[in-house]
Amino acid sequence: MKLVKLSLAAAVAAGALAMSASAVPLEEAIKDVDLNGYARMRYTHNNESDKNVHREKSSVWEFKSEVDFKAKIDDNFFGVVGVRFMDRDNGQTFSSSDGVYLQEKNEEDDESQFDIAKAYLGYAIGGTTITVGRQGIGSFFTDDMYGDGVKITSTDIEGLTLIGFWMDSLENDSDIGSLKWKRAGAMAPLGGKLTTDHNLYGVGAMGSYDPVAFQLWYNSLEDVADLFAAELAFNFDISDDFNIGVKGQYAFSDFDKASYGHWNNIPVPPVFVTETDVGDADFWAAEASMGLFGIDLAAGYLRFEPDNKDRASFVSFEDQGSFISPGEQLLDYTNFTGKNHYWYAVAGYTIPDTGIRIGADYLDGKSAGKDAYEAVGRISYKYNEKLSFKTWYSHYKIDGAAGAADEKNDRIRFEAKYSF
Structure with a gap:
């Protein structure tokens, strides 16, 4: 930008x-x-x-x-x-x-x-707002990136939010995995244009009618890919201290494979591969959750893969978007290859009247077809409505294939945030 x-x-x-x-x-x-x-x-x-x-x-x-x-x-x-x-x-x-x-x-x-x-x-x-200029995109497929364009948001229908936007200039965000993509056989990104130089169009509908909530989204990154996503959730408050819920998500990407190939970022000098190395992909996930007297539990299964295990693809444009995403390091929906599927569990306990939550995540499955797992421990403290602290430790491991070395990383993070 x-x-x-x-x-x-x-x-x-x-x-x-x-x-x-x-x-x-x-x-x-x-x-x-x-x-x-x-x-x-x-x-x-x-x-x-x-x-x-x-x-x-x-x-x-x-x-x-x-x-x-x-x-x-x-x-x-x-x-x-x-x-x-x-x-x-x-x-x-x-x-x-x-x-x-x-x-x-x-x-x-x-x-x-x-x-x-x-x-x-x-x-x-009324309930309709039109904004023109540099603003947050706010799509299912983005996290916190900005774009220059026009967005229309309507809440005129009770319980339903409708969004439509057109962005002709996108922030060069480091969380966009496809920034490394190149046009096959060309010496410049995407034939002379970064992913963020393409127009982005989108429409979305979000509804909440207790106990049902849903989202439907379509985004088009011009000449690159069309993205579709649907989410359906049910949440039941049994009592003030007990609730249960289920959530399902499905998404897929449809690429203009005739125009773009994938950039192999490892060899020096650079090596280009053919346009067939970009493929369509799909994603689906299911999760069940429960809250009981300060204890929160969630467990589920998720899967994402291109139409050919040797091709590269994405289902989220920037960061993890609004997709179900347990853990901290292992999952990347913006640039992946091969079969990726995981069982996961998330648990936490909020100590009454303290603002302190202690929690853990665990994922186990396949990363690009190789055995992988991640374990995360978390502690957060909400001092008041404005000031909060959190820290977590994450360890993941991906087994090497055919005698290759295992990939491992330990990450520790501490964060203090003041909102106003």
Whole structure:
């Protein structure tokens, strides 16, 4: 996403010009401005290895904040500007190969950015809102990425939310696995265009009619893929302290295989493969859950795979989207090959009157046809409505095939977040 940046002098000059043209008291200027957002500190440590052939330890500090300013223009029009700050520092990396340890500082991977994450004009009438500009996409197939375009949201029908959007510029988000894809035989991403340079269209319907809830979604990434998803859930509150639920999801992707191939990111110099290495894929999952006197339990099964085990595909465009996604590391719906299926269980207990939850996840199954599992332990603490803390430890292992090394990683994360 291309951003316009002003120098400090230019920003001060622009502000002075605006104030001299139409100065108003501060309290008058902000009386119809709503402020919301968050500030987050996160620390992540990785310890990756494959049968002692290669080991790597790394740590990352991340400081991120997003602040949205919403100004009411009149009874129908409003404007939103959101600023985002992110600073990422990579700590010392210790790596070994054949028993020889190296120590280096990844200063070239440090990252700092300040940008305008949102800038859009909105018009609301009844339960329908139209927004134009840079905004959150909010699709089933995305998490927190932004796009430039038009979105229409309607809640005029009780219990039903309808969404339609068109985005012609997408944020170059690092959680998009297909950013590594290339057009077969070409020397540029997707024949000269990144995945995010293609228009994204979408429609969705979300309904909630107790005890039934559902979602239906269709997205089209122009000249790349069409994505479909459906979710159906039943939730029953037996009493104030006891509830049960079931949820099912199904999704599939339909690719324009004549246009795009897959980028093999391992060899140097790069090696290209044919367009047949991109394939359609499907996903389905079923989950049962229960809450009982502070205990929460969930168990289920999920499966996702391309139409040919040697092809690459995705069902979620950015991050995990709204798909059922237990664990922290093993599952990736944005770029996968082979057969992937898992049984999983999630359990937790919230200590009464403390805001402390202790929990665990466990997954066991196949990753690209190889035996794999992940175990996660979690602790979270909600100090109040605005301040929360969480930490987790995750270990996963994927068995090597035909004598190859096992893939393992241990990850620890701590996070503090203040929302306002």
